[in-house]
Amino acid sequence: MAASPHERPPEHILEDLDANPDGLTSEEARRRLETYGENDIVRGGGRSPAEIFIAQFDSVLIWVLIAAAALSIWAGNAVDAILIAIIVVANGIFGFIQDFRAERSLEALRELAAPTATVRRDGDTREIAATELIPGDVVVFRGGDVVPADARLLEASDLEVDEAALTGESVPVSKSTATVESEAPLAEREGMVYKGTNVTRGKGRAVVTDTGMETAVGAIAHELAGTEETRTPLQDELDQLGRTLGLGVLVLSALVAPLLLFRGTSALQAALTAVSLAVAAIPEGLPAVVTLTLALGVRRMSAENALVRRLPAVEALGAVDVVCTDKTGTLTKGQMTVSKLWLNDAVVDLESATDEPTTRSDREDLLLEIGVCCNDSTLEDGDPTEQALLEAAANRGIDIEKRRAEKPRTDEIPFSSERKWMGTVHDDVGYVKGAPEVVVENCDRILTDDGPVELTDDRRARIEETVQAFGDDALRVLAMAYRDEPADADDLNDGLTFVGLSGMIDPPRTEVADAIAATIRAGIDVKMVTGDNVRTARAIGESLGFGSAVLEGREIERMDEQTLRERVASVDVFARTSPEHKVRILRALQDRGHDVAMTGDGVNDAPALKNADIGVAMGIRGTDVARQASDMVLLDDNYATIERAIERGRAIFDNIWKFVAYLLTANVAEVAIVFIASLYGYLILPAVQLLWINLLTDGLPALALGADPASGDVMDRPPRDRDQGIIGRQILTLIAGIGTVTTVVLLALMFYTLEGAASVTPYTMTMVFTSFVFLELVGLYVIRWLHETPALSNPWLTVAVAMSIALQLAVLYTPLNQYFGTIPLELADWGLIAVVLAVCLPGYLAVAAFVKRRHR
The missing domain is CATH 3.40.50.1000 (HAD superfamily/HAD-like)
Structure with a gap:
């Protein structure tokens, strides 16, 4: 509409909309429906499942792995190609599952709308589909209905609407036909009702001002449709890591392949080396292990009442x-609770009351009785304010059903937003509860320990001060009063005796x-x-x-x-x-x-x-x-x-950091060894062995890192700086230090076991291959030590490491060795591997100690 409908009288709104208080004609309604369209939330476009699945492979890492698989097939290494394909497809499935469950906000907004509406058409009241409402329609509603469109109230009788979904208000708000200033927030627009809110009591009639995407709910749908998915720091960092590693692999392959051909190496051998370098450089298990680690965290968090919808x-x-x-x-x-009572300068703090409920005074008993009898709700259902009064009475020892039976209601005046009070008659007494400023105005006496006395100006001032003080404490205040022997409910307009105040709050x-x-x-x-x-x-x-x-x-x-x-x-x-x-x-x-x-x-x-x-x-x-x-x-x-959840999130990030540090230090060493050995004409670790190393050491052990306990200082340090990311100085130092130690020692082992051979022997390949597996497992515990994680604090990791060692032994001592190009090792060979470990461990610990002292 041209002007804010909440700031203008209803008759002006009817004039603006060319509407009649008794509704539109069917012919006019059809014409307007063609002009305005349906009263519906427009469904946003989305990707098909096929598009979501294909998008999972839009990654530099994945592209390079697919290229490596193709080269493996060309080179005749079907095993390598199959292993790469399994990894690629597994990562795609993980990502698809998460994306497929993502954004459905607009669909939920559509479900929020009322399916039907009661409307005046052709002078009659009829029920129509809510989607057929148009501006100018006159709708009627009562307690229990869902408001079908944004509308300006023409009539309101005891009308209250729960607008918490739009405003955050903790209790239903009273409605009337009153106007408010144009800048009034939605929560204070007393003369308006909004699409999707719930009528809790009373009835009303209103003229529709806005429908569909022009409603308050529609404005939210507009904003949701134009909002892009927020990316997390980890997503950005993993993408950047993928681009960097992918570019590095391409550059490295572009340098190595021509160099090998120049040295006289066959095209097949050059291709095999390029595949090995790609497999060594790419952390193919990173997406899967990170996803599984996050999923483990999600499971733990759900047990702590935090359900995560997006893994990152x-x-x-x-x-x-x-x-x-x-x-x-x-x-x-999230529920109203009576916390304080005020009885002529005596304050009863119900939150800290330690006396027996049956020791309540006569005045307190009467105040609670008014709250019970001048009340249309039950403990199970009704107005939150009235339910709070009943709860207070029950907690103070009053039998609600018995008290109501003893005081049967003979007449009543229901609450209304204009009147601001409710009254009931019970044989020889009338009870009133409502807004203090209105109830006190109708009182001429106040109940004291000595009985009713005159309500002087001084006493009125003290009541007003108490109401102000209760308000400053965020209490919603109701006043209680009674009148002896009223003839009927009309007698409750004056001559009342003030009993006290009830202060209620939605407590922290x-x-x-x-x-x-x-x-x-x-x-x-x-x-x-x-x-x-x-x-x-x-x-x-x-x-x-x-x-x-x-x-x-x-x-x-x-x-x-x-x-x-x-x-x-x-x-x-x-x-x-x-x-x-x-x-x-x-x-x-x-x-x-x-x-x-x-x-x-x-x-x-x-x-x-x-x-x-x-x-x-x-x-x-x-x-x-x-x-x-x-x-x-x-x-x-x-x-x-x-x-x-924040504590759990920090602990999970620590564990992901450990895994990334562990993975990159190993992968960089793999690349360095394969690259340097190739310069001497040796293919020391073929692609199938590199994949096995990565699957064996970066699989179960890395996944088990997700179960590492949180460090003791996880909530005593400031939030991590997302600009620094995972790949910071700590990991770079570890890569340089541990990677150098591993590369130097394993190259020395290679040349020592080759004994001058012109090509790599199965024995040398097996020794370097097996030593690499054990060195990675040792490096894992060194990285955990860097984060002050006790070695045996994670039993899942202990089991995973044991299984990795068993699988490596199976590759050496079972027929599987024919697929990996390995041979069984003798006891003396294990002694040499032990020497390799003994040489590397001090170097690893020295690097970790330097990182710990320098960066933490």
């Missing part, structure tokens, strides 16, 4: 340095304060981003250790991007935020170089969840839209689970 998100948690968290249900319990989870403190100790800033009002946000924030500075949504709207970037660093609490505000806050933090985890549960959170480095949705309170847009789902909706 696990390690990305290790780089997070800001957590933006919602309040309702994440920091708080008991474990959250410690979890936030632990997160901050880990060098991570925590910021609350909520749709609640400033007073509630500030009070909850201060109780959990946040700063007192609060930035409100309407202030954000007045800021340009530069100003907001400067402010976000110093503000820990953001109140009355809209979907656009949350995304702007997120981008301002990212523009400052932060890796941000964003939590949320509503439809309004979906754009921020998808744009965040890590999107964290709620599993219990969360909408399907939020869950589909997220990287991780909290099954218990608890912030403390985020803190545990």
Whole structure:
């Protein structure tokens, strides 16, 4: 519409839409449907399963491996080609499974819409498909309905709507036909209802203002459709590693093959050497092992109530340095609870009450009884505020059903947003509960220990001060009053006796304060981003250790991007935020170089969840839209689970770092040995042996690294800098140091065992091959020592190493040796291998000690 419908009277909106309060004609509705289109969320385009599978092979590493397989077939080495093909296909399947389960946010948004709507057409009320609604239609709804489109209220009777999915408000909001200022956030637009929200009580009639993609939900769908998938640091680093290694292989092969041909080597031998160099250089097991390591972490995290939807998100948690968290249900319990009662200057703290429930005073008993009898809900179902009153009464020893039976209701005045109070009549007494400013206005006495006395101006002032103090503590306040012997409900408009106040809150989870403190100790800033009002946000924030500075949504709207970037660093609490505000806050933090985890549960959170480095949705309170847009789902909706997930993510990154360090130090040594030996005319390690080394040592042992326990300081160090990445100075130093030691010693072993032979003998090949396997296993434990991981702390690794040794022995002492070109070794040969290990181990430890001292 041209103007914001919430700021204009209903009759003006009807005029703008050329609509009638009694609805459109069928003919006009058909015409408008052709103009506006269906009231539906447009489905976004997606890739077919075949396209997803083919995309898994769009990698330099994969291309080089496929080329190596083709060369192996040309050279007659079918075994090499088969092994390479198995690795390539396995990696493709892993990636396909993850991508196929990815983004479905727009489909979830479509399911959010109401399937049918009750509408006025041709002067009659009828039910139609919600997709057929158009601007100008007049719809009616009542408690239990889903709002079918954005609409301006024409009538509202006791109407309350749960808008948590769009606003984050923890309780349903009252609706009326009132107008509000144009800049009012969605949560304060009392005269509007929005597509996909739920009517919890009352009834209403409204004229449709927006449908389909023009609704508030549609705006979110627009943003989701235009948002690209956020890549994690690990994904970027692995891609960069693949490009670097792929380029290196091509350059190396381009240098070696002509050199060998120039030296008189046959074309077949040159091709075999090129294949061996490619296999030696490429960490073909890296994608699979990283995927499996992340999957193991996902399984562990799911047991701790954190369900990860995208595997790379696990390690990305290790780089997070800001957590933006919602309040309702994440920091708080997500349910209203009566925490304080005020009875004429006497405060009853129900959260810390230690006395027996049966010791309650007469005034407390009456206050709780009013909350029980002037109440339309049950403990199992109904309005959250009324359920909180019932819960408080039950906890204080009141039998709800018995008390209601003793006080049967004979008349009532239901709650309405205009009246702001509810009244019931029970034979000889009338009970009233409602907004303090209204209830107190209708009272002329107040109940004290000595009975009712006059409600003086001084006493009214004290009530007002208490309401203000409760509000400062984020309490929602209800006033309770009674009247003796009312003739009917109409007598409850005045002459009441004030009993007291009931203060309720969605209380913070008991474990959250410690979890936030632990997160901050880990060098991570925590910021609350909520749709609640400033007073509630500030009070909850201060109780959990946040700063007192609060930035409100309407202030954000007045800021340009530069100003907001400067402010976000110093503000820990953001109140009355809209979907656009949350995304702007997120981008301002990212523009400052932060890796941000964003939590949320509503439809309004979906754009921020998808744009965040890590999107964290709620599993219990969360909408399907939020869950589909997220990287991780909290099954218990608890912030403390985020803190545990971050710890797990850091530990997983440490284990991936160990594996990458282990793999690259070995692969660089393999390349160096094959390259240098080829310059002397020797093909010391053919492709099949190199593949076996990589599968044997980089397979089970590397996978078992995923089960390594977290180091003791994992949450006492700052987040890792994603710009430094895995391939940093530590790994480069290890590659240079350990790779050099391995290359020098194994080349010495080669020349020693060759004894001047013109070509590589099976004995020399077997000695170098076997020594390499054992040296890689030794190097694995040295790298774990670098991270202060005890040698025997991981039983899975011990089993994996034992199995690798057994498999290597099988290659030497079973008929398998004919496929690998090896021969059985004698006892003296094992003595020589032991000497090789004894020479290399001190060198490995010296390199690791240097790295540990220099870089940690």
